[in-house]
Amino acid sequence: MRRPLVAGNWKMNGTRASVAELIEALRLQDFPAGVEVAVFPSSLHLTQVVSGLQGRAIAVGAQDCAAEAGFGALTGEESASQLVDAGASWVLVGHSERRLIMGESDEVVSKKFVAALACGMTPALCLGETLEQRQAGQTLEVVGRQLASVLAGAGVAAFEKAVVAYEPVWAIGTGLTATPQQAQEVHAAIREQLAREDRRIADGVRILYGGSVKAENAAELFEMQDIDGGLIGGASLKANDFGAICRAA
Numbered sequence: 037m038r039r040p041l042v043a044g045n046w047k048m049n050g051t052r053a054s055v056a057e058l059i060e061a062l063r064l065q066d067f068p069a070g071v072e073v074a075v076f077p078s079s080l081h082l083t084q085v086v087s088g089l090q091g092r093a094i095a096v097g098a099q100d101c102a103a104e105a106g107f108g109a110l111t112g113e114e115s116a117s118q119l120v121d122a123g124a125s126w127v128l129v130g131h132s133e134r135r136l137i138m139g140e141s142d143e144v145v146s147k148k149f150v151a152a153l154a155c156g157m158t159p160a161l162c163l164g165e166t167l168e169q170r171q172a173g174q175t176l177e178v179v180g181r182q183l184a185s186v187l188a189g190a191g192v193a194a195f196e197k198a199v200v201a202y203e204p205v206w207a208i209g210t211g212l213t214a215t216p217q218q219a220q221e222v223h224a225a226i227r228e229q230l231a232r233e234d235r236r237i238a239d240g241v242r243i244l245y246g247g248s249v250k251a252e253n254a255a256e257l258f259e260m261q262d263i264d265g266g267l268i269g270g271a272s273l274k275a276n277d278f279g280a281i282c283r284a285a
């Protein structure tokens with residue numbers, strides 16, 4: 037049995053004051069014991085969120101990490117080693133905003149995944165196609181290539197300590213959600229690709245769906261066989277909505 041996971045990506049949002057309010061509101065939420073919950077604030081707010089959520093079963097993660105672990109001359113970067121020191125136990129890797137806006141290649145994403153694992157963090161590997169790629173019938177090929185790159189760099193055993201998030205780019209922040217069937221098709225393909233290397237690991241890995249998940253559409257997505265929870269952007273900034281999504285998992 038795969039334990040459902042709901043993760044909130046706060047992106048480049050929040051001030052210390054608004055983050056303090058969100059922490060207080062999250063502390064009041066009723067999260068189901070069977071669901072794992074994690075939030076990913078900006079790294080500026082990591083220590084604030086870690087200490088603010090102490091005593092609550094909510095893990096805290098970073099939204100990105102450097103491709104190299106450790107310390108050194110890399111101005112503006114934050115390594116997994118530093119993020120662990122700040123209290124983060126999870127990290128998003130390969131979010132489409134980083135792939136497409138910051139130009140992160142499959143190879144860099146794979147290195148970040150390896151660096152995170154080397155520091156004991158759990159990476160959430162984000163995969164997804166653009167609208168043009170979907171319209172051209174290339175969804176499974178694109179997602180398959182993104183996954184293959186990390187499989188080549190990290191090996192299938194790494195997926196015992198990682199999760200995957202399928203996030204169609206056209207659904208992120210747009211209000212357009214993949215239908216449960218569209219998402220399930222890709223989730224099943226991701227699991228099958230992992231199963232070709234190791235069936236037991238593939239059966240155990242959690243594959244989250246992300247892309248305009250809201251309290252109203254979460255349950256029908258989470259009902260699908262290969263959807264093991266969600267990566268939530270906009271709706272994770274509202275504690276009541278995020279709580280409702282967690283209760284739907």
Ligand code: PEP
Nearest residue numbers: 208209246247248269270
């Ligand atoms: C995301 O950025 O990971 C995401 C899923 O965003 P949203 O829920 O706002 O579409």
